Amino acid sequence: MNLKKNISILKLPHLKKTAGMNSVRISPPKEVLLPMNMHSGQAAVPIVAEGEHVRVGQLIAREEGRNSSPVHATVSGVVKAIEPFGPTVAIRIESDGKMEKDPGVVPPEVHDLDEFLQAVRDSGIVGLGGAAFPLWAKLDAVRRSPIKTVLINGAECEPFITSDNRTMIEHSDLIVKGVALLKKYLLSEEFIIGIERNKPDAIAEMNRVFADDPSVTVKPLKSVYPQGAKQVLLYNATGKVVGPGQRLASLGVIIINVTSLAKMAEFMETGMPLVDKCLTLEGSAVKEPKNLVVPIGTPVSHIVEQAGGLCCEPGKLIFGGPMMGHTRESMDSPIIKATNAVIIFSEKDSQPVKSTACIHCGRCVANCPLGLNPTAFARAMEIDDQEERYAVLDKENVMLCMECGSCSYVCPARRPLVDTNKDAKRFVKKTKAAKDAMEKKEGGN
Ligand code: SF4
Ligand code: SF4
Structure with a gap:
């Protein structure tokens, strides 16, 4: 991995015109x-x-x-x-339209680390930056080794998305409470809030609320993609590098999305688990882009209707950002826990791109923040012998690929590199699982 020489170098258009808009709660679907x-x-x-x-x-x-x-x-x-x-x-x-609160929703009784982790577990909160890994399981790393540093991810580096930005501006009190909880139960000593410089209001608000807390550093970061990716943020905010197969927590660090932290604090205060979230509704087919607070499970069609409708025929629907998001086929698709944006492009902006043969320009390699070689992954996927294919992909560290899409974005031949990377990772994962099962079986004989 060549991280130190080559890091987050893509300058994408920010397109964050909703950054200054207060989030609005929609009526229930x-x-x-x-x-x-x-x-x-x-x-x-x-x-x-x-x-x-x-x-x-x-x-x-x-x-x-x-x-x-x-x-x-x-x-x-x-x-x-x-x-x-x-x-x-x-x-x-x-x-029933009443949004009646369950009587069992009361603040959890928390006195020690065990009760704290159990409460976070009960809250249903997962990584809200997109990873959707259960938050309690991440915090549980403290049982194995001390977590000295908590890196709070407010980078929000994908174009269009501004929901974390709104969390930092509108719910800074919850972020302060979240930090206090981690100090108390994880005994963490250092907190770094990484925010791209294109969010000056969020940076100012974080500086304001943490002005008297020397344990918290607000770290303005270059507005380059993929600044919010785990390995990139870690390096740019702390200078540390997590190696292949190494756990982040083994460095005494965990990374928590800023909205996950705020939701955790809200749960400890109210007992209300993760039932809604702020998301950015954007894209060329959306009449009035907005930040909206929506119940999880709400169909996109209802959100669009509440926000003022579409201005033209939709062509492509994406949950998340245009670089790392996932396309959805139906406007009735429900919002899930980690949906931080709904992007709807017009038909005109959704035409499929035609890929041509690789011209060996090397731009995909030069622009990979981790120094990986997507052309090597693509070549490996053409090897018929599965053992050999596995060995090559493993040697090329394909599992480190964070699917950021930078390689696809810069490719002049419009090769679907990130899709090939995903296929390659699936292949390695499946093959490794089969190998492990075989070894276990043989070990038992
Ligand atoms: S998607 Fe491409 S650029 Fe991003 S980490 Fe993977 S190989 Fe590198
Ligand atoms: S950027 Fe595209 S054309 Fe250039 S080497 Fe990579 S795959 Fe080939």
């Missing part, structure tokens, strides 16, 4: 659809039945395993269906 796999681990398991009445904040699906996360009702109403949703199921709740 007629129904929400809550998938059981809104986090990175194993799917949650429904504990409610069709026809059951639920209230906001009520537990409706329990976590299943360590990296799973519970799911809570985000509107009050009736469970209409538990239906197939991709590889899992989703709970559909018909709203």
